[in-house]
Amino acid sequence: MSKDKNKKEKEKGLTFPVFINPKTDFGFKKVFGNRERMMAFLGAALSENITDIEYIPQERLGDREEDRKVVYDLYCRNKKGEQFIVEMQKASQKNFSDRALFYATYPIREQAPKGKMKAENKTGGTESKPWNYALNKVYFIAILNFTLFKEKSAKDIVVEEIELIRKKSGLVFTDKLKFKIIELPKFKKTETELETLMDKWLYSLKNMEYLHQCPEQFQEEIFKLLYEEAKLNNLKPEEMEAYNKSIMEYDDVVLAVDYAEERGEKRGEKKGEERGIKIGLQQAKTDVVMSAYRIGLSVEEIAAITNFTVEQVADILSKNAR
Numbered sequence: 001m002s003k004d005k006n007k008k009e010k011e012k013g014l015t016f017p018v019f020i021n022p023k024t025d026f027g028f029k030k031v032f033g034n035r036e037r038m039m040a041f042l043g044a045a046l047s048e049n050i051t052d053i054e055y056i057p058q059e060r061l062g063d064r065e066e067d068r069k070v071v072y073d074l075y076c077r078n079k080k081g082e083q084f085i086v087e088m089q090k091a092s093q094k095n096f097s098d099r100a101l102f103y104a105t106y107p108i109r110e111q112a113p114k115g116k117m118k119a120e121n122k123t124g125g126t127e128s129k130p131w132n133y134a135l136n137k138v139y140f141i142a143i144l145n146f147t148l149f150k151e152k153s154a155k156d157i158v159v160e161e162i163e164l165i166r167k168k169s170g171l172v173f174t175d176k177l178k179f180k181i182i183e184l185p186k187f188k189k190t191e192t193e194l195e196t197l198m199d200k201w202l203y204s205l206k207n208m209e210y211l212h213q214c215p216e217q218f219q220e221e222i223f224k225l226l227y228e229e230a231k232l233n234n235l236k237p238e239e240m241e242a243y244n245k246s247i248m249e250y251d252d253v254v255l256a257v258d259y260a261e262e263r264g265e266k267r268g269e270k271k272g273e274e275r276g277i278k279i280g281l282q283q284a285k286t287d288v289v290m291s292a293y294r295i296g297l298s299v300e301e302i303a304a305i306t307n308f309t310v311e312q313v314a315d316i317l318s319k320n321a322r
Contacts, residue, residue: 017210017232019208019211019227019230019231020209020230021208021209022088022204022205022208022209023090024090024246024249024250025073025246026242026247027243028073028074028088032074033055034229035053037222039051039053040197041086041201042084042086042139044198045141045198046180050078050084051078051079052078054076054077055074055076056076056083058073058074058075081111082137082138083139084138084139085104085138085139085140086141087142087143088145089145091146092146096142100140100142100179104140104177104179111136112131113131137176137177140177141180142179142180142181143182143184144182144183144184145184145185147186148181149181157183157186158182158184158202159198160179162181163175184205191215204226208230214227285316286316286320289313289320290317299314
């Protein structure tokens with residue numbers, strides 16, 4: 001069965017999925033929580049040989065206790081000290097570019113040595129040594145389930161590369177901070193059109209939940225193992241419970257975005273497009289919070305999956321809970 005037909009049947013409720021949805025929180029970490037797969041993906045995305053990575057705790061804190069917490073989807077580094085932030089963004093978010101930059105500043109600032117640096121002197125003793133600000137590279141890789149760059153000139157660019165450039169000369173100012181923005185909706189290749197390893201990764205991330213088997217041309221062992229482990233019937237009971245919760249959260253976000261756009265357009269016909277979209281988005285936010293609350297998520301959990309503050313979630317619940 002083709003992916004498109006399977007997708008339509010799933011939307012009508014006529015078939016059961018075989019594989020996890022890698023765009024959910026659970027599915028994404030199931031796919032890339034494996035070191036070998038993460039190295040293979042990073043190598044394909046960055047066109048580099050990535051080896052010997054280790055995962056780093058996701059929660060990073062600011063210098064002061066009251067600083068905002070930052071939580072990445074996955075965060076790792078290799079033996080050279082290069083650091084990789086990899087995240088899946090399910091729905092469009094205001095100021096996403098600023099948020100990506102904010103997240104990337106933490107692994108940069110944390111490279112500053114704590115206390116005084118020591119170096120061996122000619123007599124065999126040690127002495128203080130000033131830090132010369134030499135940095136290891138930081139890569140921020142965002143996989144978006146929405147379109148961020150909507151200019152006509154960018155309509156066919158699936159993977160956008162961003163770094164600091166000297167405006168007049170066009171030369172690189174520094175290669176120590178790089179962004180890879182992957183927009184899945186722009187990836188249009190069919191199964192028979194896949195050429196590179198990156199094509200196969202993007203095809204899997206976008207379509208795995210609609211497939212019935214691993215594509216025949218995926219001969220690489222890394223993909224065979226991925227599709228085997230991604231089968232729903234291979235999940236343990238506690239994993240299935242976590243996945244179902246993740247699916248509900250994902251569906252709520254997707255439906256809320258669709259609803260916001262539809263409601264905004266309808267309101268826009270009567271009250272002006274800008275005001276209509278604003279009203280639709282506000283109602284969608286309320287719907288997401290209420291849906292999450294009804295399936296038993298705590299205020300803190302709702303805040304985490306919606307990017308609201310705990311206070312905002314509490315305010316919505318107080319006004320709408322029955």
